[in-house]
Amino acid sequence: MEFAIEVNDVTKSYGAHFTLEKINLKVKKGEVFALIGQNGAGKTTLVKLILDLLRTTEGDINLSGISSIDSHSREKVGFIPEKFSFFSFYTVGGVLDFFAESRGFVGAEKKAIVENALKKLTLEDIRTRKLSTFSKGQLQRVGLATLLIGELDILILDEPFSGLDPIGIKDLKDLIKEFKLQGKTVFINSHILLEMEQLCDSFAVLKNGKLVHSGSVASMKEKHGNLEDFFTKLVMES
Amino acid sequence: MNISSLQKQTIKAILKDTIKKELRSKTLIVLFVVTSLSMYLMYQVIKTVGGSVDGLPIGVVGNLTFNIMFWGINSLAIIIATILGAGSIRSDFKEKISYTLLTLPIPRTAYFYTRILGVWIMSVAYYLYSFVLGILFLTYLQKGVGGVWSYLTALVLSSIVIFIVLNISSFIALYLGQLWSVFSTFIIVILMSVSWGRFSTVNVQEAMTAFNGFDIIRGFFYVFTPHISLYSDLVSALLINDQPMIEFQKVNWLFEVPHLILTTGLMVFLIRLALKKKDF
Numbered sequence: 356m357e358f359a360i361e362v363n364d365v366t367k368s369y370g371a372h373f374t375l376e377k378i379n380l381k382v383k384k385g386e387v388f389a390l391i392g393q394n395g396a397g398k399t400t401l402v403k404l405i406l407d408l409l410r411t412t413e414g415d416i417n418l419s420g421i422s423s424i425d426s427h428s429r430e431k432v433g434f435i436p437e438k439f440s441f442f443s444f445y446t447v448g449g450v451l452d453f454f455a456e457s458r459g460f461v462g463a464e465k466k467a468i469v470e471n472a473l474k475k476l477t478l479e480d481i482r483t484r485k486l487s488t489f490s491k492g493q494l495q496r497v498g499l500a501t502l503l504i505g506e507l508d509i510l511i512l513d514e515p516f517s518g519l520d521p522i523g524i525k526d527l528k529d530l531i532k533e534f535k536l537q538g539k540t541v542f543i544n545s546h547i548l549l550e551m552e553q554l555c556d557s558f559a560v561l562k563n564g565k566l567v568h569s570g571s572v573a574s575m576k577e578k579h580g581n582l583e584d585f586f587t588k589l590v591m592e593s
Numbered sequence: 594m595n596i597s598s599l600q601k602q603t604i605k606a607i608l609k610d611t612i613k614k615e616l617r618s619k620t621l622i623v624l625f626v627v628t629s630l631s632m633y634l635m636y637q638v639i640k641t642v643g644g645s646v647d648g649l650p651i652g653v654v655g656n657l658t659f660n661i662m663f664w665g666i667n668s669l670a671i672i673i674a675t676i677l678g679a680g681s682i683r684s685d686f687k688e689k690i691s692y693t694l695l696t697l698p699i700p701r702t703a704y705f706y707t708r709i710l711g712v713w714i715m716s717v718a719y720y721l722y723s724f725v726l727g728i729l730f731l732t733y734l735q736k737g738v739g740g741v742w743s744y745l746t747a748l749v750l751s752s753i754v755i756f757i758v759l760n761i762s763s764f765i766a767l768y769l770g771q772l773w774s775v776f777s778t779f780i781i782v783i784l785m786s787v788s789w790g791r792f793s794t795v796n797v798q799e800a801m802t803a804f805n806g807f808d809i810i811r812g813f814f815y816v817f818t819p820h821i822s823l824y825s826d827l828v829s830a831l832l833i834n835d836q837p838m839i840e841f842q843k844v845n846w847l848f849e850v851p852h853l854i855l856t857t858g859l860m861v862f863l864i865r866l867a868l869k870k871k872d873f
Binding site: 403406407408409410426427428429430432434436438439440441442443444453456457458459 | 597598599600602603605606607609610613614617684688689690692693695696697698699700701703869870871872873
């Protein structure tokens with residue numbers, strides 16, 4: 356079995372305080388995976404560790420079989436943080452040009468790929484607008500558009516629904532479904548359980564820095580009905 | 594470090610982004626405007642009254658005035674490098690763009706040095722612009738340009754100083770806010786300068802006789818940090834001294850060149866080590 360993301364015995368501590376303790380997680384290639392947990396459970400820490408923004412205290416992480424501390428592991432990885440930001444003097448087109456160039460596209464190829472991303476996220480009409488004039492939801496759409504630039508295999512989305520309006524949420528859900536059809540692995544860190552239940556193949560629950568559950572959505576539904584009830588039960592348990 | 598062609602493209606895109614960003618830097622814009630205006634003003638003043646100053650020929654007065662102007666610009670090198678270096682890295686953190694950039698497929702060191710390279714290019718471009726502008730005005734004044742090689746040598750030496758100071762200020766900016774980074778860099782640069790002043794002109798025996806507690810710190814900085822004061826002094830000699838070669842001959846280059854290479858290498862090594870361990 357090939358895994359897109361492997362988290363092996365990962366611990367992250369600051370002095371005596373453990374933020375994450377002995378986390379083991381495997382995300383299969385081509386699946387949509389949700390990482391859920393309460394505020395402060397350690398979800399963002401785990402995302403940062405996967406992306407090598409933080410270094411593990413113990414354990415290791417692999418992306419498509421390459422250690423996360425090797426920058427080559429991110430060559431096919433796209434990431435959007437909870438609040439996508441880029442320099443405010445950039446226009447939407449400028450941001451997408453930057454991502455296209457950074458992913459190796461030049462000339463006509465770059466133009467075509469940027470046009471496609473603008474069209475897909477209905478950003479064509481505001482392509483020359485500066486980011487400084489954008490709302491959080493619009494910025495998030497720009498962030499999502501960056502995921503359409505290049506041949507990415509793993510997409511990591513940190514609270515992607517945050518700040519989106521209903522149309523934006525629908526577009527994002529469609530996009531995630533499309534990514535799945537294309538065989539991409541999508542790793543979502545989210546609070547929105549209903550959407551996660553609809554979209555994801557598997558999920559994991561973090562509680563106080565520990566992994567308390569991981570498995571498929573289908574088997575959870577079979578045994579417990581729905582994600583909301585299951586999650587509430589899990590976090591309420593001492 | 595094995596850099597793939599994709600990583601090269603990413604580095605190129607970040608470099609372009611840094612230059613775009615710095616072109617909008619208020620500090621740099623103000624400097625360009627102030628330098629252009631003050632040079633033009635000097636040109637007009639010299640043109641009008643230069644010929645009558647102490648009975649000196651207009652070309653001599655013009656050359657001297659512009660040399661002082663260049664010296665002033667070079668004295669700004671450390672201040673500019675400190676502010677721009679700290680600002681470039683800090684603004685990435687302030688606007689949370691560092692998350693986006695650091696998750697691109699490049700090593701942390703490549704991100705850090707691409708930012709430094711971009712700021713360095715812009716700072717050197719500012720000096721080059723000042724020199725070209727000054728030489729242009731001088732050409733009008735005396736129908737001939739003297740000391741071009743001195744200006745170019747000064748530019749090269751200033752570029753080295755800028756690179757070193759940029760390393761220090763950008764590195765501190767990874768950990769501290771912009772104001773503290775600027776302040777800390779100034780303190781370090783002052784200590785580097787003081788250590789150079791203390792140990793460069795005395796022999797070992799003399800230094801040991803009058804050794805005090807503060808000399809331990811100064812000695813540390815003298816041994817382990819690049820002698821940027823030496824290069825700043827040489828720039829001054831080139832720009833306002835009639836015989837800069839004498840200043841150059843005084844320097845023990847057999848010691849200073851390896852020292853510069855080794856201490857700069859040590860600085861880069863320590864920065865790489867810290868970046869490797871840093872949590873963002």
